[in-house]
Amino acid sequence: MIDFVDTFCPECDTNVRAILREQPAALRVRGEEVDFTETVAICPNCGAEIGDSRIEGENLDRASAAYRARHGIPSPEEIRRLRDFYGLSLREFSRFLGFGEQTVYRYEHGDIPDLAHSLILEQAQTSEGAQRLLAKNRERLSKRSIESIELALSTPTKELAWMRPLPSRLEGQAEDAPSTKNGYRAFDPDRAMALTYLLAQRCKDLFWTKSQKALFFADMFACACRGRSLTGLRYAHATYGPVANGREGLRYLLAEDGIVEFRERNWGEVLVPGKQLANDPFSEAEHALIDGIADFVNSFDTAREISDFSHELVCWQDTMDGQVIDYAEAAEEVARAMEARMPELGSLVTR
Ligand SMILES: [Zn+2]
Known part of the structure; x- marks a missing residue:
C-alpha cells in the first residue's frame, strides 16, 4: 500500500500529494546513535524530499522509541x-x-x-x-x-496485561481447567516457551506479531488433528489478527529465562532463539507437527500476507476485538484453510 500526504513542495512552488517512503535512518538521542526507520515525503513532480513538521515529529518519536526500547525505558x-x-x-x-x-x-x-x-x-x-x-x-x-x-x-x-506478572500468575491461565477456550489443555508455560523457542529457531524473520499468528496456527492445527492444543494458550481477536491472551506474561517469561531474545529490527522486534529449555515437553509426533507449522509460516513472504490469510478466517471475522477465539469453533476451519494452502500438512493429520 502506498501512503500519501498533501503538502507543499518548495522546489515546485506548488501543493502536491507527496509519496511517503520508509527508509533506514540514524539519529543521535542523548548523545547516542540510534537506528530506526524514518518516513520521508517525496514530491511526485521533482522527486525532492519535502520537510514536513508532522512527519518529522513522528520520526523523532520513532527515534526516541528506539532509544527507549534499547535501554528498557518505558514509553x-x-x-x-x-x-x-x-x-x-x-x-x-x-x-x-x-x-x-x-x-x-x-x-x-x-x-x-x-x-x-x-x-x-x-x-x-x-x-x-x-x-x-x-x-x-x-x-x-x-x-x-x-x-x-x-x-x-x-x-x-x-492487574494490567503489560505489568510483569510472576510465572505462576500468567493472567490466571495456570489455574484454567481444560476447556474449548484453551484447546482442552490447562495452560502450560513450559510448552508455550518451548514452542516459541522452536518457532523462533525455524521461522525466518519471526517478528513478535508474526509469532502470535504462528502460535495460533500451531495450537489450532494441533487441536484439530490431535484433539488438544500444544500449549493451552487462549487466543483473542486483535486488529492485526489473532493474538495469545497473556502474551505479555509469556514474553516476560521468555526474556527472563533467556529462552528467546527480542532484537530490535526495522521498527519491530524479531525473536531470536536463546537457550533451550532443560526438558523437552514435546513428543516426536508433536515435533513433526511443529516443523510442519514452521514450513507453513515460512510459506508466506511477508508479515502482511500471513495477516491477510488470518483475516480470511471466519473465526477471525466473526469475533470482535478482544473476544476469545474458541477452539471448538475455530480449530477445524483453521486446519482446513492451512491444508488448502499447504497440502503437505495433511500427512500430519491423525484424525
Ligand atoms: Zn517538487
Missing part, C-alpha cells in the same frame, strides 16, 4: 497506564516514585526518563518494588493515595 503511554493502575494524580504519582513535583507530567508528554528514574519506574511495575517505594515515600503521600496504591496492589483483577 509515555506505559507510564500513563502505570499511573492509572495506581489511580494517582500526576503530583501524587511523582511523590510515590520519589521524583520532583510534576516530573511524571514531563515523562507522560515525551521527555525520556534518565537512567535512575527508569529503574524506579521499573520497580513500580512489580508488586515487590511498589511495596518498597510505598514504604520509602509513604510520608509524602496523602491518606487517599496510600489507600489507592494498597488497593491496586491487593486486587489481582486490576
Whole structure:
C-alpha cells in the first residue's frame, strides 16, 4: 500500500500529494546513535524530499522509541497506564516514585526518563518494588493515595496485561481447567516457551506479531488433528489478527529465562532463539507437527500476507476485538484453510 500526504513542495512552488517512503535512518538521542526507520515525503513532480513538521515529529518519536526500547525505558503511554493502575494524580504519582513535583507530567508528554528514574519506574511495575517505594515515600503521600496504591496492589483483577506478572500468575491461565477456550489443555508455560523457542529457531524473520499468528496456527492445527492444543494458550481477536491472551506474561517469561531474545529490527522486534529449555515437553509426533507449522509460516513472504490469510478466517471475522477465539469453533476451519494452502500438512493429520 502506498501512503500519501498533501503538502507543499518548495522546489515546485506548488501543493502536491507527496509519496511517503520508509527508509533506514540514524539519529543521535542523548548523545547516542540510534537506528530506526524514518518516513520521508517525496514530491511526485521533482522527486525532492519535502520537510514536513508532522512527519518529522513522528520520526523523532520513532527515534526516541528506539532509544527507549534499547535501554528498557518505558514509553509515555506505559507510564500513563502505570499511573492509572495506581489511580494517582500526576503530583501524587511523582511523590510515590520519589521524583520532583510534576516530573511524571514531563515523562507522560515525551521527555525520556534518565537512567535512575527508569529503574524506579521499573520497580513500580512489580508488586515487590511498589511495596518498597510505598514504604520509602509513604510520608509524602496523602491518606487517599496510600489507600489507592494498597488497593491496586491487593486486587489481582486490576492487574494490567503489560505489568510483569510472576510465572505462576500468567493472567490466571495456570489455574484454567481444560476447556474449548484453551484447546482442552490447562495452560502450560513450559510448552508455550518451548514452542516459541522452536518457532523462533525455524521461522525466518519471526517478528513478535508474526509469532502470535504462528502460535495460533500451531495450537489450532494441533487441536484439530490431535484433539488438544500444544500449549493451552487462549487466543483473542486483535486488529492485526489473532493474538495469545497473556502474551505479555509469556514474553516476560521468555526474556527472563533467556529462552528467546527480542532484537530490535526495522521498527519491530524479531525473536531470536536463546537457550533451550532443560526438558523437552514435546513428543516426536508433536515435533513433526511443529516443523510442519514452521514450513507453513515460512510459506508466506511477508508479515502482511500471513495477516491477510488470518483475516480470511471466519473465526477471525466473526469475533470482535478482544473476544476469545474458541477452539471448538475455530480449530477445524483453521486446519482446513492451512491444508488448502499447504497440502503437505495433511500427512500430519491423525484424525
Ligand atoms: Zn517538487
